[in-house]
Amino acid sequence: MKRPGLLTWLATGLAALPGAAQAHLVNSGLGPFYDGVLHLLQSPGDLLGLLALALLAGMRGTTAARAVVIALPITWLLAGLIGLSLPLIPELAWLSTLSFMLPGMLVAVDARLPPVIIAALAGGYGALHGLLNGSTLTTMGAGVGSLFGIVLAALLLLLLVSAVVVPLQAFWARVTVRVAGSWVVAVGMLMLGWSAKSAA
Amino acid sequence: MYFARLFDWKPGFAVLLVTIALWPLAAWAHVASGEAGGFLSGLSHPVSGLDHVVAMIAVGLWGAQLGMPALWILPVAFPMLMAFGGMLGLIGAPLPGVEVGIALSAVVLGALVLGRVRLPLAVAVAVVACFAVFHGHAHGTELEAGQNAMLYSLGFVIATGLLHGVGISVGLIQRWDLGGRLLRGAGALVMAAGLYFLWGAAA
Numbered sequence: 001m002k003r004p005g006l007l008t009w010l011a012t013g014l015a016a017l018p019g020a021a022q023a024h025l026v027n028s029g030l031g032p033f034y035d036g037v038l039h040l041l042q043s044p045g046d047l048l049g050l051l052a053l054a055l056l057a058g059m060r061g062t063t064a065a066r067a068v069v070i071a072l073p074i075t076w077l078l079a080g081l082i083g084l085s086l087p088l089i090p091e092l093a094w095l096s097t098l099s100f101m102l103p104g105m106l107v108a109v110d111a112r113l114p115p116v117i118i119a120a121l122a123g124g125y126g127a128l129h130g131l132l133n134g135s136t137l138t139t140m141g142a143g144v145g146s147l148f149g150i151v152l153a154a155l156l157l158l159l160l161v162s163a164v165v166v167p168l169q170a171f172w173a174r175v176t177v178r179v180a181g182s183w184v185v186a187v188g189m190l191m192l193g194w195s196a197k198s199a200a
Numbered sequence: 201m202y203f204a205r206l207f208d209w210k211p212g213f214a215v216l217l218v219t220i221a222l223w224p225l226a227a228w229a230h231v232a233s234g235e236a237g238g239f240l241s242g243l244s245h246p247v248s249g250l251d252h253v254v255a256m257i258a259v260g261l262w263g264a265q266l267g268m269p270a271l272w273i274l275p276v277a278f279p280m281l282m283a284f285g286g287m288l289g290l291i292g293a294p295l296p297g298v299e300v301g302i303a304l305s306a307v308v309l310g311a312l313v314l315g316r317v318r319l320p321l322a323v324a325v326a327v328v329a330c331f332a333v334f335h336g337h338a339h340g341t342e343l344e345a346g347q348n349a350m351l352y353s354l355g356f357v358i359a360t361g362l363l364h365g366v367g368i369s370v371g372l373i374q375r376w377d378l379g380g381r382l383l384r385g386a387g388a389l390v391m392a393a394g395l396y397f398l399w400g401a402a403a
Binding site (some may be wrong): 117186187188191193 | 275284289358
């Protein structure tokens, strides 16, 4: 029988390597900053809220979009820094759900809110999720680096989505945005049902 | 190297494939898992029952016949109303005659498309809302445990919306004379399917 070659030994060794247990914050392998980025990208609830806010701001024009792009990351970061020093905040699934349902509903009904109100909504959303993120990151052994990753990813998503929506003038394009808002609300309603079912 | 001989591969490539196949997976103990399963499961749920599919598409067909503003109001309102029904189903709120209501939705919507009936907007929305709650309630009570709830819901809502999109897109053929007649024929088919579902629900 032919003796196994170097490649075979190497392959066997690699196959036998144990995988690390990723018990907490998702591990990108690129450090805490990218762990934070990946954490946000793997949090569909947070993404839905950001999507709804970006759609809402984009529908109301450049001023509103700029205000949201400034207000949300700043409040998210400041609240996150405060949250890092807090003990773990109990999971508030219903509040997180309502926080993305509200902007989704405003998109669906095409609410003509002034930019300052939209920025305040975005600020409230950022503050809530910053606090929740901050307190959770501490328990996961992550810190400011991951928080920066989360906030920067949120900023980029807001920028990209609102920049796509702002120039939309065609009737059908704006209807599509409103339909997307209604989908966000629908997901929220189902999530409220899931939460109630789980709690029962 | 059986595989190498079988497929005429170089041994090194075969070893590489075996290595990939045997690669140990890391234990993701707490990071959310089952995302793809949850999303795909939610995406496939609304299309898993013909009674739901027929009714969802019929809403789009009727919306296309009604024209503006129903054409866009129905797809905006329906997902929210159906999710409301789903929420009722999830929390266990009773709704009698769900299966009959679902079958009736296909009968009524099919008849409306067949007759090209133009109801006032508020009445049209009320009709669709009523049926949406029935469909949502049925989905809500059938939702499987152990899924990623958020992604399941997302897939579920997207699939429902896309079914409306299919109905609206098909409904646009009514711009042509022949298309209008074909659309009414589609309404007859929906109605016939609804009667079959009704017979099944009543039996």
